[in-house]
Amino acid sequence: MGDRWHVEVDRALCIGSAQCTHLAPDAFRLDTAMQSHPTEPETDAGEPVLRAAEGCPVEAISIALSGTGEPVFPPEE
Template identity: 40%
Template sequence: MTGEHWTIEIDSAVCVGSGLCAGSAARTFTLDTAGRATAPESPVPADPDVLEAAENCPAAAITLRTAEEGKEIFAP
């Protein structure tokens, strides 16, 4: 993962606002005023905490891709 960057997509239509992503990877995910997850628009450094947050999302709302190639890292 060293040197790799990921883009994060959150399907706001299915996000239930559990906050697990923000709890697992607080440097990356935040909650908006409606309690839905948000992520940075720019690529973020690859991080096992971000992968864990995506894998544990109860609504399966998070997709991770490599920033360079757009290859799926994790998809619900």
């Protein structure tokens, strides 16, 4: 069994660019206010979700390991 991730979008940062919905359409959606939301806050670890977080122009998406909270993205410096 693979890792599980907890995915969050900081609505104060999100500008509704929709990059996440293009890079990971099954993992993110925009609401009527053009704000991104994960379709499921807990998800299997996967490259599309990571690409979406990395591709967010304002770094509004954060990913942590479920259970431990260890950051996946953005990485700790």
